[in-house]
Amino acid sequence: MGNGQKAQHKRERAKPGSQKSATSQLKTNEAARTTICQVCRNSFLCTVRQKALTEHAENKHQKKLEDCFPGFVEMPKK
Ligand SMILES: [Zn+2]
Numbered sequence: 001m002g003n004g005q006k007a008q009h010k011r012e013r014a015k016p017g018s019q020k021s022a023t024s025q026l027k028t029n030e031a032a033r034t035t036i037c038q039v040c041r042n043s044f045l046c047t048v049r050q051k052a053l054t055e056h057a058e059n060k061h062q063k064k065l066e067d068c069f070p071g072f073v074e075m076p077k078k
Helices: 003-030 052-059
Strands: 034-036 043-045
Touching: 043 052
Parallel strands: none
Antiparallel strands: 034 043
8 A cells, every 4th residue: 555655646746847847938938038019018929020010010000110119130030
């Protein structure tokens, strides 16, 4: 009986640990990688294509990319 309990305890420890680290990793990435529209404060992943931001600026605000996202630099494709 003592043996079976030990094995189960091991399994339980391994599971939530891996789940937790995956979630916190995602959160960190999200916080670090955003481009925010200066007009409406909408946030985009900074891996977003420049075309998408230009469309946002023109369609939502009738403005140019630089007006909504000053200093935006498109991330190079990997
Ligand atoms: Zn906007």
